[in-house]
Amino acid sequence: MAAGMPMKYSAWGLLRGALTGHRNWAPAWREAAPKPRYDVVIVGGGGHGLATAYYLAKNHGISNVAVIERGWIGGGNTGRNTTIVRSNYLYPESARLYDFSLTLYENLSRELNFNIMLSQRGLVLLAHSRHDLDAMSRWANAMRMNGIAADLLTREQVGELAPALDLSPRARLPILGGFIQRRGGTARHDAVAWGYARAASRLGVDIVQNCEVRGFIDEGGRAVGIETNLGPIRAERFGIAAAGHSSVLAKLAGFRLPVTSYALQALVSEPIKPLLDTVILSPGTGAYVSQSDKGEMVIGAMLDLFPSYAQRGSFAVGQAIVAATLAMFPAFSRLRMLRQWAGIVDVVHDSSPIIGATPNPSIFINCGWGTGGFKAIPVGGWTLAHVLATGRNHPLAEAFQLERFSSGRLIDEAAASGIAH
Amino acid sequence: MMQIQCPYCGVRDENEFLCGGSSHLARPTLDATDRAWGEYLFFRDNPKGVHLERWRHAQGCGRWFNVARSTVTHEIFAIYGMTEAPPDLARL
Numbered sequence: 001m002a003a004g005m006p007m008k009y010s011a012w013g014l015l016r017g018a019l020t021g022h023r024n025w026a027p028a029w030r031e032a033a034p035k036p037r038y039d040v041v042i043v044g045g046g047g048h049g050l051a052t053a054y055y056l057a058k059n060h061g062i063s064n065v066a067v068i069e070r071g072w073i074g075g076g077n078t079g080r081n082t083t084i085v086r087s088n089y090l091y092p093e094s095a096r097l098y099d100f101s102l103t104l105y106e107n108l109s110r111e112l113n114f115n116i117m118l119s120q121r122g123l124v125l126l127a128h129s130r131h132d133l134d135a136m137s138r139w140a141n142a143m144r145m146n147g148i149a150a151d152l153l154t155r156e157q158v159g160e161l162a163p164a165l166d167l168s169p170r171a172r173l174p175i176l177g178g179f180i181q182r183r184g185g186t187a188r189h190d191a192v193a194w195g196y197a198r199a200a201s202r203l204g205v206d207i208v209q210n211c212e213v214r215g216f217i218d219e220g221g222r223a224v225g226i227e228t229n230l231g232p233i234r235a236e237r238f239g240i241a242a243a244g245h246s247s248v249l250a251k252l253a254g255f256r257l258p259v260t261s262y263a264l265q266a267l268v269s270e271p272i273k274p275l276l277d278t279v280i281l282s283p284g285t286g287a288y289v290s291q292s293d294k295g296e297m298v299i300g301a302m303l304d305l306f307p308s309y310a311q312r313g314s315f316a317v318g319q320a321i322v323a324a325t326l327a328m329f330p331a332f333s334r335l336r337m338l339r340q341w342a343g344i345v346d347v348v349h350d351s352s353p354i355i356g357a358t359p360n361p362s363i364f365i366n367c368g369w370g371t372g373g374f375k376a377i378p379v380g381g382w383t384l385a386h387v388l389a390t391g392r393n394h395p396l397a398e399a400f401q402l403e404r405f406s407s408g409r410l411i412d413e414a415a416a417s418g419i420a421h
Numbered sequence: 422m423m424q425i426q427c428p429y430c431g432v433r434d435e436n437e438f439l440c441g442g443s444s445h446l447a448r449p450t451l452d453a454t455d456r457a458w459g460e461y462l463f464f465r466d467n468p469k470g471v472h473l474e475r476w477r478h479a480q481g482c483g484r485w486f487n488v489a490r491s492t493v494t495h496e497i498f499a500i501y502g503m504t505e506a507p508p509d510l511a512r513l
Contacts, residue, residue: 247467258463260442261492306440307492309469315422316436349463406459 009113028114028198032206034233038066040388041226041235043213043249045069046078047189047374048366049241050196050207051381052388054112057203059382060389066206066233067197068226073209074193077243080311080343081374082266082300084279084290086123086184087148089416090139093399094352095146097379100396102183104378114195116187117293121278123184124153124161126328128173128284139416140179153178161278164329172327173284184279186290192377216253216363223253223362238363239388241380244309244344246367255359257367258349258405263304263342264371265313267321269335271295280328287324297335299325303371304342313342345370350410351417355383355397364388365402371417426500427478428486441475444487445507469493473507489513 007013007026017025040056042049045067057063067073085105087098109116127133140150158178159167167175197207208230217225217232225234240249244261271294281288287301301321304314318340326333348354348368353376355366366384369376379396386394393401404410423435443465449457466472472492477485489499489508498513 245469247465248469251466251468256460256464256466258459258465260465260467261469306490307442307467307472307474308495309492310495314435316434405463406455408455408459 028194029201029207032066032208034066034068034206034208034211034228034230036232036234038206038233038235039064040237040239041065041233042067042239042241043226044076044241044243044245045073045197045207045209046076046241046243047074047193047196047377048243048369048380048384049239050074050193050200051377052239052241052366052384053205053207053381054196054200054203055381055385056389057200057205059385062389063204065200065204066208066235067200068211068213068228068233069207069209070212071210073197073207074190076245077343077345077373078189078193078377080266080341081189082288082290082298083186083189083292083374084123084184084288084300085118085187085375086181087375088123088125088139088143088150088181088184089413090142091411091413092146093411094413094416095143095148097353097396097400098376099146099148100382101376101379104382105187105375106183108192108195108378112195112199114191114198116191116195118185118187119293120183120185121290122161122180122182123279123281124158124178124180126158126165126178126280126282126284127176128282129176132284133177135415136177136179143181149182151180151182153180162276162280164275164331165280166328166330173282180278186279186292189374192374196377196381213249213252216360218254221360223360236362237388239384240358240363240365240367241384243367243369243373244346246346246365250358250365253358253360253363257354257365258402259346259368260307261309261344262306262347263308263310263313264300264345265304265317265321265340265342266298266300267318267337267340268292268299269297269332269337272297272335282324282328285324285327287321287328289325289329296338297332301325303345303347309344311342311344313340345373347371349405351413352411353380353400354402355380356387356393356401358402423495423497425476425488425497427481427484428500428502429482429484430478433478433481437478437480439477439479441477441485444473444475471498471510471513475503
């Protein structure tokens with residue numbers, strides 16, 4: 001194996017690494033300086049951008065590709081989310097899209113030769129009223145109609161899955177039941193970014209960090225290059241996968257998007273003993289909780305509902321998240337929080353993504369995942385790579401075009417996005 | 422927590438207010454094309470920097486007013502009435 005090339009990970013390799021004091025591990029991926037020209041440049045080195053580069057090389061044989069990242073890879077929303085994976089959406093277009101993503105996740109550790117620590121521990125949604133029960137019957141039925149398994153739960157079944165919940169009828173929001181997607185769960189967010197980066201790098205993709213796009217080089221209304229702090233880089237086509245910063249890049253390219261950027265915050269507690277082996281989400285209280293493999297309680301909730309690029313949440317919403325969590329888990333009242341942070345999410349009116357063409361003929365975009373981009377990383381990369389390589393929309397992405405905002409064919413998943421918008 | 426100066430009630434905490442999104446959006450005429458109508462309804466500048474936006478003192482007087490605020494630092498540069506012209510952005 002050539003020096004500097006990442007080795008294939010295996011049990012034997014791990015043992016050898018341990019026996020040599022872990023001093024001989026090669027870097028997982030190759031840090032590159034940008035070349036003057038590529039076939040495709042991806043702007044944004046998060047999960048979606050790295051996955052796009054990987055699938056361009058893997059599915060389409062296009063490896064003369066650079067991923068340009070302003071900071072470090074996986075340092076934006078990929079490093080700031082709550083690592084939930086699920087496909088419990090209402091409409092057929094979304095169900096197909098998100099379930100394809102979950103299916104890719106199910107085989108991703110093997111495919112990337114990188115343990116993404118996928119844990120399909122199930123995702124439970126809580127019903128707190130008669131109306132919630134009706135809405136969840138409808139929701140679970142819609143999933144089943146789309147061929148995705150979902151099971152309604154009684155209050156007792158919820159209690160068996162998560163005994164730490166306040167199940168008393170005197171709770172602030174009493175739990176009457178819920179439903180579960182058993183294939184839902186969590187994955188290790190950093191591993192998803194690093195796994196895709198390593199696999200893409202092995203296929204010849206250049207990953208360029210600390211490289212900020214400052215403008216597009218235009219020739220006759222078509223982008224032919226980008227200006228960066230590391231000099232100009234030319235390419236045939238460009239893919240933007242920049243989440244909350246999509247509008248900033250669109251402005252540099254001379255168009256607008258139906259996107260508003262908001263801060264979405266999350267927090268994690270000190271590690272505690274195993275207490276919760278599923279994901280609990282309550283649309284009623286607005287919060288959701290899972291326990292990481294390290295033992296931390298990972299808590300997420302509602303948006304700070306004013307436009308923001310600040311990557312920090314406001315204290316007012318932080319307080320509301322803690323209150324919502326305690327309404328579900330009173331035992332957490334003595335828990336100390338270790339970290340609190342926010343990511344900038346790209347919210348679209350119908351809470352559905354945009355994957356495809358832009359007004360600029362050589363620029364394609366993957367954005368609008370809003371509060372739920374992590375679960376969609378594999379399919380976001382798969383479909384953006386497809387349109388970049390072929391010039392045609394992937395069938396899964398056909399319904400998710402910018403065009404829908406003038407045709408009116410919106411796919412309103414606000415109810416299934418899990419987070420109050 | 423942001424402190425917002427309601428023009429009618431004075432300085433209050435952020436959680437008494439609701440943000441109503443971008444200000445100064447001009448409603449197209451009834452014969453507008455689908456594209457122009459879609460632009461009006463959905464497409465936004467979404468600036469990283471000063472944003473002119475509407476806020477409502479929902480837990481107070483209930484009245485609307487305009488704010489010029491940085492989306493990066495959350496600093497508020499100007500507060501002005503619903504029908505007033507926006508301040509000169511270059512001078513903020």
